[in-house]
Amino acid sequence: MPDSSHITNGQVADAVKGNWVDRLAPVAARPYLRLSRADRPIGTWLLLIPCWWGLLLASATTGTFGLREVWIAVGCAIGAFLMRGAGCTWNDITDRDIDGAVARTRSRPIPSGQVSVKGALAWLVAQALLSFAILLTFNGAAIALGIAALVPVCIYPFAKRFTWWPQIFLGLAFNWGALLAWCAVTGSLTLAPVLLYVAGIAWTLFYDTIYAHQDAEDDALIGVKSTARLFGDTSPRWLRGFLVATVLLMSAAIIVALAPLANPLVLVIALGGPWAMGWHMAWQLRRLDIDDSPRLLALFRSNRDAGLIAALFLALSQLV
Template structure:
């Protein structure tokens, strides 16, 4: 194994680079624990749906443990998904400046080692999933097909962000499946709103790589929208707020939840006003700020659930 201590280009100064044992660093980078923002973005729709489902049930007794299990599961499954992505994209990653320092193209781990690590992470995710009811287990397993095909979408469609939205928004269904044992209209509308949010923020993220993507033939909404990205963000972020609002209305959400949605909307509007697609570093910072946007919404939904249960 070579280059064990080498850092990934866009993930410097984190605990993996400075404190983790040298032997573990390539694996922690495969799991993106040096860049946990993606795990947070996968987790937040889970937390939204759990809070809404608890409010509908007027029972928050199971909410703390569900929040904790979702946290572990999101980090494990995002790590597994990223490891799969790195396995399938290893040749493309070697040709892109930002990604050529990832563990596989950099020679820090072999494909066989990466696959074994993928299986280990997936088993952690399965252990979490098996703590839930049978319907939730089946619902969670159903997401794996989307996760498996996502890395190939950038090769065949200009809209890979839509497929990412299907995968990263799956948690919007899981909270209802776990706590209510079913998926109704509020869950489906929340899922649609989350997909629109993912398309927006991942378009911002993809603007870091548009030049390299054009050279190697990789497609994305960032390349598709190009100079019209601001207008596209207005559409998709606007859809996200509207659809999530419809889900809250269908769920009978109280003032605290609506306040959370308002704060979420203001944050998305700030992103649109601030974004400069020609500044990759700024695109990355704004992309990462979506964790804060999602947490603002969750805070409002959590307070609403607590108030309705009380």
Template sequence: MSDAAARVADATGNWVDHIAPLWSRPYLRLARFDRPIGSWLLLMPCWWSAALAAGVAHDVSQLPTIIVLFFVGAFVMRGAGCTWNDITDRDLDAKVERTRSRPIPAGQVSVTKAAAFLVLQALIGLAILLQFNSFAIATGIASLVIVAAYPFMKRVTYWPQVVLGLAFSWGALMGFAVQFGRIDATALLLYAGSISWVIGYDTIYAHQDAEDDALIGIKSTALLFGARTRLALGAFYALAVALIGAALALGGAHWPAWLGLAVFTAHLIWQIVRLDIRDPALCLRVFKSNRDAGLLLLAGLLVDAVLRA
């Protein structure tokens, strides 16, 4: 099979396709390094939490190091999660147009080699985690239960996005675990707000596969909400903003953080207005734009942390 034929259907024109050594490309695709948006979305709650916790502590001395470690950890562990997802979903992926070109169903990587690659990524993630205090290490390890369960949820519930939210928002707890060695109400509110945000944006993402999912019996909030998706997004995004706002208030945030939340809110409103669930390409673009939404909120939190320190 030529490398052009081996490319994943929705990830053409990236650095993996053009720069990475040929032998590494199936593994990099397995870890989604050709489509890093998921890593960025996993990273956003980590960075939000680190910045808000630094603001609460009035201490940014460790923030640059934490930001770098969270960055590496998010990309590695998202890769591990995707590898696990592809191992468990290999038969389902072969039945969906967008996913049948993934490395395992396409025959580029065997299940045994994928499992070995999963272990390697998990060990790198563990090495990152061991840089933190014991409470943060335990908190990070606890997330693996949710990550392991997630691929099976789409088989049993129309709400797999909730479980994804639990996993992808875990970083909202990690910043406080690292900074303070505990998880308080501010962290829990941030976590809850992030979960609501994830449910919203992953519903958008799921609309790309809604027709194929319905045919093979896969469940999602995209199928559950259907034509009511815009209304559901409004509810979940509003809840996300309210909960994150409550976290900022409880954490004593100042005006830069509130400004960040305001522009984050404006971006979410733009998504709802712009979305057309009948257009899969537009759904993907709107979904990807959530990285920018997250960065807008992060900018406010970082400025606030620096000013408070």
């Protein structure tokens, strides 16, 4: 249970200590920025990274990375911040009663009384409209995909009520950017971005199962489902499976996309990405302790680096 200082000054229990929201943001804006998880940037990274995978793999197939691709990268970054904020706001609106019953989440803005439901809804609309304005700068196929992304985003908060696999629904929502960014570059979908998307879903199952183990006991008390509760002590075996699936599916996406270029060096460098990412995930598994909440949170956050490793190799492949 968070200590009283979190409730008094408005800080959220699992926020990054000394984050910019608590130190620098205007006092009146802090509850809304906390509602958007701006004090916990890892979610923005995990939403953004698949966008950059899709962008970099698509631009590798076209052989160009110009101002349009730079804007897609920047637009995806801004959009990831806004849509992650909108998604978290929606999640906290729908989960306000559940969050109040879980030690780690009862200090969030809605259950702690910092933000009303009406205020949260207004904040949700504002973030979504700004994100839509950015989406309109992309091509028609990307715009259509961006609108379609609202379906998994809206469903996800309810998934833990009806399935033991809510992490799949999170993966469907969080990795949509791989499809969108690919379309923003090429104007259409092919097998390669679909494989990349499924690889991202496997990765989400990996990192969000680790994350969910923090709440396993509270979730059991209130009847909330998760893969952490489903797998229990067998989680390491399942996580190894998700690791292998991530590496193999991303490798397949790269091969399908880049093999037609008939440039072995480009292909080999790009394939270094999923394999290096896999080694990082294996390092996480070696450190895993499902009963150590601080370690679980640290391992979850380290997936920013895991995903960026794959993006780095995709970027390096274009310098050949």
